[in-house]
Amino acid sequence: MFAAGMLMAAAVPGYGTGPAVPAPGPQFTPLTAAVMTKPTPFEATDGKTHLSYELLTTNALPSSARVRLDRVEVRDARTHRVVGSLSGQALADAANPVGDPLPGADGYTPAPPGPTPTVIPGSQEWVIWLDLALDRGQRVPKVLEHHLSGAVLTASGASPFEETVQITPTGRTAPLNLNAPVRPGTWYSSESCCGNTHHRRGLGPINGRFYVPQRFAIDWYRVGEQGQTWEGDPARLASYLSYRQPVVAAAGGRVVEVQDGIPDNAPPVTPPVPPIEQTVGNHVTVEVAPGRYLLYAHLKPGSLKVREGDHVEPGRVLGLIGNSGNSTTPHLHFQVMTTPEFFPTDSPPFTFREFRVVGQVEPRLWDDNLGLQPTGVLPITPSPYDGPHRARYPLDREVLEF
Template identity: 30%
Template structure:
């Protein structure tokens, strides 16, 4: 009987916890936010942890500003809390769509406006739930704090594409940072009647030497970059579905102008990986693309050369995976590299090109497999010999 009593007590506690998490505190109906998760997260392994990365859209359907104060994320089955964001940790994740105003300066979302909350969570691999639930606390301009629940989001269980590297050798700095206000992670593009986030998991690959230098001689000359002209290679056996090879590039980094949205990727190659996943290579050198639309390529085959075409702050290879063949008209999706060696990381990316990176601790495992490299990490890769 004692065992049964403890079991029922545990069940009761879990049920109460879930009800408190998933249920609204106030049964009174009030207008507030419309809450939507446009793209369900797919777990990707980073440094041995499962990362969930997604966006929550908050649209204020009232006439007055609403100021978010906290968001809690829980396991959809048990209600067990997984993460909580409040204070600066919440404020730095919220971006108002459109121009900022006085309400946003106070951390509020004006009536009739939409904001996007960017979520990144790292969990133990065995703690990833099948679904997520959310609870939001906010303050009304003319009232006290209120709480609403939702939405419930089923995780996308589609297996990640496990890929070879898009380049050879190294060291390469794999640049991305979810917190950058104008980084790939936060660049929503509303094209053809739909807002998408192509760069949700986009990476920029910059070649460096052992001292952390990224160029030789005059660093303003694009051709002096260490990575300029390096081969961009196929990450898998795939079919070429889109290319551009004739877009000019500026001779000097400082002279590169702003480009229209369809020209931002410059010269590029898109590979169909199958299962509605596409590998996209951007900023290739003009005239360097060696493949044609419809051509079947093999992993390791040279597609083109790293260059400086399109919107770019310096010569590098932009690489990401998406659910469509367009650089701007598709949702960015996670991917994993089959194998790479993690050498270290730039804690402060402003030192890139002028100082060495911070090496990994001796006890850390340098050889990684089936992972997405951590942002701003320095890695080396093995790749098959060129196949033309």
């Protein structure tokens, strides 16, 4: 249930750890790189501590010079010890041009293998999707550095290179630990971190810079006793068990933004892309800490129970699940933001106080294809992470009970 591009500390093909290697001194580098967010550790249901972030990488050479990227190492900047790496097919599956997402991010099918080797044309920018997953007890470095190696390809041949780029501190503030944003019951966590989904890999150029505004967002679907998410005619909103389910405050705070009046879309066909200001449809945004906002999106028009300026306590009903905005089938889009507005925002990780994993869904079923299945019953199978969890983040396609 993990993407092929996940960085693991275990020694498996395409990944690796290694001895301490000192960083080089000043040098001209064919590649430049920058991280888009401060990598912040969080514990997920697999029991590992994850740091999920991106490395924007530019071939700074003329268009006649391509760069073959053979290996990306993430190192502890203090000791230079490798804590995770990508190479070969795993690297190819975790890198793409900024304007050309990898197949599979649309959610319909698993991504086919990317082209191997990874070759970045001259004067072009790519994004490398990183998910560092540390085993229990493994120390999170305070500062990370990234070591790139490969070869510059020109008409005269291949010239090997190595470079250390983008030294960045890791986040030291614990993620928000939240209550459930929905009423008790069985729920399907769709499009959550850390695979090739449109949330995790949704790179957007907004107001002159790149963002991944939904990095840790989760789409929640109500699941019935027989594993069903809809019954009857999938073209009717009322057929979906999520529709009109209460949305509740996952933490106390002040309501800073409310939008209502956007009609529900008719499922199960993907609607036209709405104007950018209507992307998340009817929604409520609650400030719960300085620089931390909870977004409850795609709500039913006319169902919102709060106004801007209201102070809410955990568990208060904010509205009902609908199908407004950029939504094909009824669900709750929930995430933490760093700004009151969805565009632009960063998307930091979060955890839930208490829940139980009761299964997983192997096929990628999500908003745009859930209502197109022969039935609304999810193909739920046992998960290696079944059981109770506290202060953890649910991974993609897990079925859980709040």
